[in-house]
Amino acid sequence: MRVIETRIPNVFILEVDGRKFLVTRSEYPPHYGERKFNGFKEWRLSRSKLGVLVERGIKIKIERDWKILYLGAASGTTVSHLADIADRGVIYAVEYAPRPFIGLLRLARERKNVIPLLRNAELPESYNGIVERVDLIYQDIAQKNQIEIFEENARFFLRDGGYGIIMVKAKSMDSTADPRKIYSEVMERLENNFRIINSVDLEPYHKDHIAIEVGYR
Amino acid sequence: MKVWYGEIKDDEFRRKFDLDVRNERPLDFDLVGFAIENSVFSDRDEYYETLRELAIKNEERRMKEILRSEDMFIISLIRAYDDALKCVNLLSERLYDIKSLGYEDEESPPVAWLEDRIESLKKLRKELEGELEEKMLAVAPNLTRVAGHMIGARLIERAGGLKRLAMLPSSKIQVIGAERALYRALSRGKRGKPPKHGIIYQHPLVRTLGRRVRGKMARYLAGKISLAVRLDYFSGRIDDELEMGLKKRFHDLKGGSG
Numbered sequence: 001m002r003v004i005e006t007r008i009p010n011v012f013i014l015e016v017d018g019r020k021f022l023v024t025r026s027e028y029p030p031h032y033g034e035r036k037f038n039g040f041k042e043w044r045l046s047r048s049k050l051g052v053l054v055e056r057g058i059k060i061k062i063e064r065d066w067k068i069l070y071l072g073a074a075s076g077t078t079v080s081h082l083a084d085i086a087d088r089g090v091i092y093a094v095e096y097a098p099r100p101f102i103g104l105l106r107l108a109r110e111r112k113n114v115i116p117l118l119r120n121a122e123l124p125e126s127y128n129g130i131v132e133r134v135d136l137i138y139q140d141i142a143q144k145n146q147i148e149i150f151e152e153n154a155r156f157f158l159r160d161g162g163y164g165i166i167m168v169k170a171k172s173m174d175s176t177a178d179p180r181k182i183y184s185e186v187m188e189r190l191e192n193n194f195r196i197i198n199s200v201d202l203e204p205y206h207k208d209h210i211a212i213e214v215g216y217r
Numbered sequence: 218m219k220v221w222y223g224e225i226k227d228d229e230f231r232r233k234f235d236l237d238v239r240n241e242r243p244l245d246f247d248l249v250g251f252a253i254e255n256s257v258f259s260d261r262d263e264y265y266e267t268l269r270e271l272a273i274k275n276e277e278r279r280m281k282e283i284l285r286s287e288d289m290f291i292i293s294l295i296r297a298y299d300d301a302l303k304c305v306n307l308l309s310e311r312l313y314d315i316k317s318l319g320y321e322d323e324e325s326p327p328v329a330w331l332e333d334r335i336e337s338l339k340k341l342r343k344e345l346e347g348e349l350e351e352k353m354l355a356v357a358p359n360l361t362r363v364a365g366h367m368i369g370a371r372l373i374e375r376a377g378g379l380k381r382l383a384m385l386p387s388s389k390i391q392v393i394g395a396e397r398a399l400y401r402a403l404s405r406g407k408r409g410k411p412p413k414h415g416i417i418y419q420h421p422l423v424r425t426l427g428r429r430v431r432g433k434m435a436r437y438l439a440g441k442i443s444l445a446v447r448l449d450y451f452s453g454r455i456d457d458e459l460e461m462g463l464k465k466r467f468h469d470l471k472g473g474s475g
Contacts, residue, residue: 097453098283118276129220129238132248154241175461
């Protein structure tokens with residue numbers, strides 16, 4: 001087994017019997033059926049868009065002590081890896097649907113740095129007074145008004161110079177238009193309040209999805 | 218201003234733990250720093266540990282409340298809505314009878330009573346529908362987007378709950394509400410013609426199509442409803458793609474049927 005470091009803390013590439021795996025260093029048990037290799041947790045790219053971005057992104061940055069606001073945490077698949085990375089930080093994990101929240105609660109009980117919030121990301125005022133200013137807002141919600149939701153949450157919680165990662169699903173914006181056209185419209189809108197750092201296509205793991213990285217002001 | 222560890226009023230701070238906060242404007246101070254300065258917590262570790270434990274407890278309680286009664290409540294709401302509608306119709310009919318005998322409300326108090334109660338029952342129906350829409354969006358957001366809150370609620374009622382609806386094949390969803398027509402067709406063997414649609418006929422994208430393509434649309438809609446309900450029941454994630462595919466199919470069929 002060979003362990004190769006990456007640019008991101010607690011993220012490694014593992015070579016096991018000639019196969020390569022993206023992993024996070026983790027003392028915790030699997031959360032979503034992923035494999036464990038003594039002390040490392042497999043990051044399944046087909047299950048986590050952030051995994052694909054981490055593997056492909058040349059600019060992506062996450063630090064161990066970061067405060068992170070995660071919108072659309074679902075059952076905590078990606079949160080479990082972010083919690084491995086930001087092991088000295090805090091993740092505010094927001095999810096509005098009660099059923100996947102069960103999984104998120106299970107994760108939060110295990111991890112000291114995950115704060116689960118059953119709230120609607122469209123109403124940031126309902127968790128304003130719980131969530132502090134953060135270094136990163138990560139958003140994965142396939143909704144038509146997701147950019148508006150991101151802007152509002154940034155206004156409430158992203159620190160000046162903070163960093164944003166937005167997962168955009170073209171089909172959720174408009175199922176008939178050309179994805180490239182949708183992406184450029186989304187970027188144009190984001191440029192009103194943010195600086196676009198990079199965008200990464202998530203094919204073939206996640207069809208018609210891109211990740212957009214932005215800086216605040 | 219209320220934050221999770223207390224209240225700040227006219228520069229006075231009172232400590233009180235409560236996650237039910239609401240602040241319309243971004244805070245202009247450091248939430249964590251302020252708590253430590255006011256010795257609510259001795260350090261950051263204690264701050265986060267307390268918040269995390271409180272969040273787990275509080276949000277779990279809220280989650281259970283939502284999960285416990287959600288779909289049964291919706292079933293009761295839609296039935297209450299139908300009851301109110303039935304009452305309005307019955308009383309309106311009776312009022313019409315009385316009026317056609319020549320009585321007007323100046324001379325007959327019952328006419329005014331009836332008119333008054335019918336109005337308030339109509340209001341009740343509106344209120345129930347508003348509540349139903351809100352609950353449907355919370356419990357089954359994808360189903361509500363695809364089928365609308367009324368049809369969605371009816372489907373949940375007929376299936377006997379969200380879980381049961383999620384387990385049904387889409388071919389069954391297509392004919393929910395047309396059971397008589399379905400069994401008549403089945404009992405006739407090969408000569409029988411199964412119904413095109415049941416409850417979902419009320420959907421504007423089905424109802425407004427020509428008869429020859431309505432069945433195609435109903436089948437497509439039932440498929441999307443099935444996907445939506447499963448997403449609602451098993452995952453809870455919202456997917457706007459379902460709804461948009463529906464409109465596209467509608468326009469294709471509309472164009473084709475000319």
